[in-house]
């Protein structure tokens with residue numbers, strides 16, 4: 001059977017793959033003509049080209065793959081005509097090839113509206129690798145960019161212009177709102193706000209009248225009389241199916257373009273098929289890759305003699321812009337009579353969510369997510385598979401109230417044939433059986449085995465959930481291992497290191513791991529060693545296992561300078577010490593700021609200056625504030641009974657005592673605390689990892705609060721306790737956390753995952769249900785006694801000081817590339833290049 | 834270093850072996866360039882790359898953490914943890930950001946030498 005495929009784009013390639021995989025009896029002779037210079041590549045991730053991906057990285061298969069599989073591939077060789085009577089095609093290079101079946105996979109071209117001036121230099125379209133290469137070259141000399149078209153592709157192009165270094169970027173949309181085909185008015189408004197934060201300016205209801213400039217574009221004139229100065233423009237006003245060949249040989253085409261096909265994807269000539277973006281099915285062009293892949297499967301199935309028809313495809317999509325979550329699924333716009341619509345709008349957070357529910361409240365019909373699209377996969381599946389909705393459907397977008405349980409049914413409820421990866425057409429059943437029968441126990445293995453998740457990648461989180469769910473239901477222990485070098489969880493490793501009495505990273509790796517370590521396990525082991533032994537962290541052998549911030553005992557900042565944060569326990573400081581900070585900052589030219597943690601941060605210190613700065617601070621009685629470590633930060637205090645008319649106890653003294661007790665303590669993540677003198681709570685203790693509030697009878701101890709991106713209030717652990725009891729409980733609480741938490745898990749997240757929650761924790765800490773209380777207190781006391789200011793250790797050791805120079809062979813010289821700018825009478829780091 | 838050297842190099846004396854922390858890196862000044870030099874003690878190997886991270890153009894690779902991935906030695910930039918092969922400088926992170934230039938390294942008599950392709954001055958060996 002002789003098959004000729006015209007077009008070697010994403011869909012044409014997929015057809016080759018599918019044909020090879022089908023049981024076709026007759027010997028196959030496949031010939032592919034491609035107009036582009038390279039074999040089919042991943043157009044969906046074209047923008048990754050600007051992040052450094054090369055044409056090779058984007059390639060779907062190398063030319064050798066076609067040869068190895070007996071496919072004749074003619075690149076840079078467009079087909080010029082089709083002779084339907086003779087059943088042959090003729091190409092530009094002069095090949096005439098006969099066919100039994102012909103498949104048109106010619107895709108589409110960018111639609112360029114006939115605006116005067118579109119031919120000028122600096123005006124681009126966004127479709128092929130060559131287009132992007134041209135843009136890259138022009139962008140070097142351009143400063144202001146614009147995009148015509150505010151749809152999915154236009155917004156991607158606008159972000160690309162920003163990434164290319166254009167300072168200002170405008171999006172000009174003819175319709176009154178962005179992404180008019182996917183999202184509604186309110187969603188567009190929210191999206192517009194998000195994009196403007198990124199530095200993209202949006203102009204809606206604007207019609208371009210002319211592109212002006214001599215040879216090269218210098219600006220755009222609009223029909224409303226306004227003008228915009230730009231020196232680079234991308235046109236993304238829609239697509240135009242490549243139907244010219246079909247038209248010339250008399251195949252039926254739609255009134256607005258597209259090759260008309262039936263449910264078998266046959267054109268008006270039954271031996272000619274059309275698939276992908278050039279095909280017009282029931283009046284519809286599918287401008288997405290997943291329906292194109294499905295079409296390829298229908299044709300391959302048909303040619304293998306089996307039956308399958310194409311019956312339309314879901315147009316759900318997610319925008320691929322980092323930092324901007326936008327998705328729409330099912331029927332996003334369905335009207336008020338056919339459905340109930342639930343909307344969540346949070347303008348302060350920039351979140352807009354809309355779901356459309358059938359009038360009987362049983363089915364999810366579609367929706368829109370802007371600002372937070374985490375639930376996209378699950379909502380899409382719920383809609384597509386007609387899953388039952390929770391009793392309060394609004395929980396689907398609000399999250400269930402009063403608990404962290406996921407609303408809706410979760411992956412377990414999905415039917416076996418639920419399509420999880422729509423790009424590759426992989427179902428839940430196929431993914432689960434790759435785990436049960438194929439032995440896949442990682443997302444990568446599943447990707448290799450099933451191809452799921454290798455297209456747009458949007459389904460990867462769901463693949464992971466399915467894998468974990470399947471493994472658990474098989475009774476398999478899902479190992480939460482650290483990385484390729486250690487087959488243990490953090491908790492297991494901590495116990496082993498302790499039992500085996502290991503004290504350096506190399507010993508731990510030699511005894512318990514394999515390979516040479518990495519940036520995940522090194523800081524983790526370093527933190528375990530510090531939590532267990534509390535030795536000076538720059539001890540030889542462990543110094544280079546510390547995270548960069550711990551290695552240089554300071555936080556690295558933009559431009560490569562560091563910040564200096566001395567400890568100011570409880571936020572209390574004498575005028576003398578304030579003066580010293582001022583003098584040091586002045587001498588070393590540092591930016592100063594009062595932090596949110598009641599102390600002072602000095603930014604912009606050269607690596608070379610750090611030891612000298614700390615020497616002066618230490619001489620004045622300061623010590624490290626551990627702002628760089630996964631360790632205790634600050635214990636905030638309110639002024640308390642010493643001054644405040646409501647104060648019940650001396651919160652400042654207690655805060656200082658707590659801060660000095662736990663300073664330098666290494667933990668899985670940083671720790672924060674606060675002490676308030678009464679229930680007015682001026683120190684915000686209930687947002688801390690452990691917080692203390694004075695009561696008439698003593699102190700209330702709260703634990704596991706968190707600020708940060710997912711704020712959570714702390715929970716009451718014990719009420720009306722005295723100071724000594726309070727400290728004993730904190731000792732126990734912290735030791736349990738240090739020993740059992742996963743790496744980089746704050747106490748709030750740790751508690752959320754802890755089986756039994758706060759009641760279990762209270763039992764261990766207050767009622768000593770594990771019988772470990774005494775041991776915990778003793779271990780904590782050892783750590784407290786072993787405390788030493790690590791900056792003091794550096795300042796006093798010439799050997800350690802040597803590590804704080806930028807050039808090993810020019811120790812006096814500072815990094816000459818560091819640059820500052822000035823702002824409000826101080827300096828600031830220069831922006832990223 | 835086991836690389837076969839076909840190009841001509843000028844060997845630049847960077848520092849002594851003890852100047853570089855075990856399993857860590859330092860930054861070497863060569864004319865107006867900055868080179869990151871790594872003492873991979875665990876493997877008994879030395880590596881050198883450009884010091885500038887191509888991701889956000891930060892002079893930081895020498896302060897990165899070294900390690901291995903499936904046996905290949907690599908370094909992670911301290912800023913956003915992009916990973917680069919120490920063998921050929923290729924970016925190993927999913928969202929590639931460009932590659933590092935690499936240089937051959939020789940150790941002789943306690944001194945570390947970095948091979949600068951084609952340079953003419955400061956010749957050694």
Ligand code: SRM
Nearest residue numbers: 555563594595596597598599601627633706707708709746
């Ligand atoms: C300086 C400061 C902002 C300010 O100008 O006020 C600050 C600055 C930084 N914060 Fe913060 N945070 C500062 C108070 C806070 C607070 C408020 C507080 O402590 O009362 C919070 C929310 C409360 C909380 O942690 O629960 C806060 C939540 C974070 C988070 C998110 C933590 C989370 O659990 O989600 C990070 C990221 C992390 O740690 O992984 C972070 C990370 C950072 C880093 C270390 C980011 C970095 O790697 O460069 C910043 C470096 C500062 C430096 O170089 O010294 N910072 N940060 C504040 C220093 C307080 C201090 O004296 O130590």
Ligand SMILES: Cc1cc2nc3c(=O)[nH]c(=O)nc-3n(C[C@H](O)[C@H](O)[C@H](O)COP(=O)(O)OP(=O)(O)OC[C@H]3O[C@@H](n4cnc5c(N)ncnc54)[C@H](O)[C@@H]3O)c2cc1C
Nearest residue numbers: 007009010011034035043078079106107276277287288289
């Ligand atoms: C920047 C960008 C981002 C995108 N993002 C997404 C996304 O996130 N999700 C999604 O689903 N879709 C996305 N798309 C759309 C997706 O890429 C297309 O739907 C898909 O590539 C269509 O495949 P195709 O094979 O039909 O067409 P194409 O990939 O365009 O391939 C057609 C090929 O045929 C060639 N050709 C045409 N005529 C001839 C001829 N006469 N002879 C020989 N060869 C010929 C063309 O040169 C072309 O190489 C995106 C597109 C772009 C440009």
Ligand code: SF4
Nearest residue numbers: 557595596601708709
């Ligand atoms: S909120 Fe973000 S930007 Fe501000 S200091 Fe904290 S980490 Fe840095």
Ligand code: FES
Nearest residue numbers: 886888889910913
């Ligand atoms: S600057 Fe190196 S990873 Fe971002």
